[in-house]
Amino acid sequence: EVRLVESGGGLVKPGGSLRLSCAASGFTLGSYNMNWVRQAPGKGLEWVSSITISIGSPYTYYADSVKGRFTISRDDASGSLHLQMDNLRAGDTAIYYCARSIAVRPLPLDYWGQGTLVTVSS
Amino acid sequence: DIQMTQSPSTLSASVGDRVIITCRASQTISNYLAWYQQKPGKAPDLLIYDASRLESGVPSRFSGSESGTEFTLTISSLQPDDFATYYCQQYNSYPYTFGQGTKLDIK
Numbered sequence: 763e764v765r766l767v768e769s770g771g772g773l774v775k776p777g778g779s780l781r782l783s784c785a786a787s788g789f790t791l792g793s794y795n796m797n798w799v800r801q802a803p804g805k806g807l808e809w810v811s812s813i814t815i816s817i818g819s820p821y822t823y824y825a826d827s828v829k830g831r832f833t834i835s836r837d838d839a840s841g842s843l844h845l846q847m848d849n850l851r852a853g854d855t856a857i858y859y860c861a862r863s864i865a866v867r868p869l870p871l872d873y874w875g876q877g878t879l880v881t882v883s884s
Numbered sequence: 885d886i887q888m889t890q891s892p893s894t895l896s897a898s899v900g901d902r903v904i905i906t907c908r909a910s911q912t913i914s915n916y917l918a919w920y921q922q923k924p925g926k927a928p929d930l931l932i933y934d935a936s937r938l939e940s941g942v943p944s945r946f947s948g949s950e951s952g953t954e955f956t957l958t959i960s961s962l963q964p965d966d967f968a969t970y971y972c973q974q975y976n977s978y979p980y981t982f983g984q985g986t987k988l989d990i991k
Contacts, residue, residue, distance in 0.1 A: 797980070806918075807928065807971055808959035809980040823978040859927055862899050872939070874927035 764788040764873045767862050771878030778850050778882070784843040784860030784875055792816060792838040795863045797871055798845050800856035802879075810858070811845065815865040827853070850882045886910055886974050890983025896991040901962045905986045907972035909953040916976035919948055920955045922985075923968045932957065932969075962988075 784796070797811040809833040814821040822834050833846040843860050857879050861871035871872040895946035897903050900916040907917065920928035930939045932948040935955055945960045959966055967990055972983040 774898075782892075793939065806985040807922075807973070807982040809973075809982065812980070825979050854922050863975070868916045870930055870933045870973065870975050871920075871928075872933075876927055 764862075766862065766873060766875035766877045768858060768860055768878035771858065771880045773881045773883065774850055774884050776851060779846070779848045780850065780880060782845040782847065782858055782860075782878060782880070786841045786843065786862070790860070791836070791841050791843075791862075793865060794838055795865045796843045797861045797863060798834065798843075799859045799861055799871070799872075799874075800821075800854075801859070801877075802853075802856040805856075808856075812842070812863075826864055847880070850880075852882050854880060855882050856880060885979055886913060886981050888972055888974055888981050888983040889935075890972055890986055892986060893914035893984060893985045894989065895991065896989055897962055898991045899962050899964060903959045903962060903988065905957045905970055905972075905988075907955045907957075907983045909955070909974055910955060913974045915950055916974060917947075917950065917955045918973045918975060919972065920971045921966075922970045922971065928971065 765787045768786045795814050797812045800808050800810050812823045813834045835844045847853045857877040859874050859877045861874040863869050863871050888909045895916040917935045919932040931942050934947045935950040947955050947958045970986045
């Protein structure tokens with residue numbers, strides 16, 4: 763069974779940092795591009811970041827709203843995806859989902875975790 | 885960046901109704917368009933990808949189509965379980981972008 767389980771969310775002050783993790787199981791992580799998508803309370807979905815499969819060095823992509831503050835990384839050996847979030851702002855408050863997309867060609871996000879809540883507030 | 889304009893933002897319908905949700909891309913995305921269903925407190929579920937391919941396990945009352953940069957999601961006969969929020973998403977290029985969402989509620 764495919765499982766994606768996020769962790770690491772919580773309450774943090776503006777300017778603070780958090781590191782989110784996503785534990786993947788039930789599939790070969792190394793065959794999938796991985797993604798973070800967030801959803802602010804009562805709002806729509808916003809893509810945050812993606813990391814390609816690790817042939818050589820993986821490529822990473824970021825939304826303009828988080829570029830320079832967030833860093834995505836993966837550890838295929840341990841089956842995990844991470845999102846290092848620095849210099850957090852109130853506007854980063856959201857549920858953060860990890861999701862996979864197979865790397866064969868452009869394909870959508872076919873499995874999502876249940877999300878972890880990040881609250882940025884003083 | 886590619887903008888995805890989804891309409892309507894809310895839709896009231898009854899069980900058995902046929903409903904159509906539309907998504908327009910600001911530039912060509914080939915057929916790299918997905919539709920997701922999200923229920924309150926849950927993660928989104930993939931319904932359709934490549935504009936018209938039904939994800940495994942999704943009921944056949946859901947269908948998708950494309951005409952140029954305009955994409956539609958059709959639910960042929962609404963069931964009680966279908967009342968949710970629907971999002972389109974382009975995965976043609978980064979940054980991936982979602983439509984604003986369509987909340988489908990009971991009339």
